[in-house]
Amino acid sequence: MQIAVASGKGGTGKTIISTSLALCAPGPVQYLDCDVEEPNGHIFLKPDLTSRERCTVIVPQILEEKCTYCGKCRDICRFNAITLFAKTIMTFPEMCHSCLGCFQVCSEGAIVRSEREIGVLEAGMAGNISFVHGRMRVGEAMGVPLLKAVKKKADQEALVIIDAPPGTSCPFVEAISDADYVILVTEPTPFGLHDLKLAVEVLVNFSKSCGVIINRADLGDARVEQWCQQQKIPVLLKIPFDRKVAEGYARGQTLVKIRPDLRPFLQALIQKVSA
Amino acid sequence: MKEIVILSGKGGTGKTSLVGSLACLAENKILVDCDVDAADLHLLLDPQARSQNEFRSGVKAKVVSDRCSGCGVCVDLCQFEAISLSHVAQINSLRCEGCGVCAHFCPEQAIILEENYCGNWFISDTKYGPLVHAQLFAGEENSGKLVSFIKRQARELAEETGADLILIDGAPGIGCPVIASLASVDMVLAVTEPSQSGWHDLERVLDLAAHFRLQSFVCINKWDLYPEMAQTIEASCAQRGVEVLGRIPFDPIVVACQIQGIPVVCNEQSPAAAAIRQIWQDLRTR
Structure with missing residues (x-):
């Protein structure tokens, strides 16, 4: 089972949700940080990174x-x-x-194989969560081959939580392409709604099941929720703005640490989308 | 003529809200939205399209089924796992990178390459000046090429109209659309937020700017949500010789203005707006 956490718009709370989903998973769980340009999951899960591989692509060298x-x-x-x-x-x-x-x-x-390093793949354990992320080399333009390498580490036996990159172009598509369910995290603002619509458009093309989490649910208006209702997209959870969450997040604390009361909701959510 | 790009690394730190406000404050400029896969600047600037154009770039492979013998040569050659075989070859166009290797080697000439229509681009008029923007179709690649393309259009427009400034709203991340948006800019203004993630991603975006030998400035949005981290970020910027131009306080009026579809500097009471005016005063003289 693979659950991807995506958004369209950046900064809506993908990482704070996906890391806490991993922490609430009932059985074997793996967290794959597929935002290889700006991976942040390690800040919250603080894994003990025990393996490191260079990720390269083949390029020609001419004799x-x-x-x-x-x-x-x-x-x-x-x-x-x-x-x-x-x-x-x-x-x-x-x-x-x-x-x-x-x-x-x-x-x-006259052409022999040479390679270009696009980044590194690092893995390790964060408690009982198997953690993998890719860190794209600064200056490299193509993140997708590294993202694919992160996804290749997916453990078929575990619940896999994918933290997807923002946007709706090729890295986003690659991140969600094997997911069984996609959770879209948004905020109730015009930017949030606009980018949510774009993300849903892609997911519809791929016939993916999806649901929405509205973060900072009270800092905005009702249009996101109304639109979800019209489109029959379930709103899985609404998290109101809370300075305590913002501050804890800023310090690198996980959502379930700051708001332990949310744990049962996240557990129920995993159960619901896994069904 | 000067070109300034607004970046952040991390998404959602306030790039577009800031650019919307700078659009009100700066004079005689061209605006460009280089976040072509999730463009939002138009939601603040109410653009009236002067022209809409198709963006075509690269090619996609297509199988002419009645010529395909199902030999599978193309499946083996494709490095992108874009081709599968069920009697005849089937191409997953979202995986296809348009390299054309399959078409070149197909013994039956059963694969043709079609030009890829991957988005639209616009020149629009707004209350604050011309805006060049685009919408890449959902799931498409070539965002870097579209960014380069609209930047070229903006530069031509700036030369025609004698604009002094090109103000660019960039994409999140540090990958191809961001690198494309950096070409020929004079300076980078990076917007961050006082969080571990904001800092981590800022460092990578400043590294990228340094990699291309560009001058960067930083501003810290919602700085009062975690003042100690704002201080840490300022210290780290000082260490690498990057000037922090200002701090913008957390201000619910920013969201209220976004809902009204107006830039926050239009609100006289907003503390965030006051900070942004100050940042622009500083930035314009650099």
């Missing part, structure tokens, strides 16, 4: 002594990662999408 400058590799590359001037050939590894087209077309054996 000039074998290259005949035929230009086939440049022609197949749709990402402008290979440029050819008369008798000089250059690669731009940061433009490369690792499609391996250039390796396939080179008939001279």
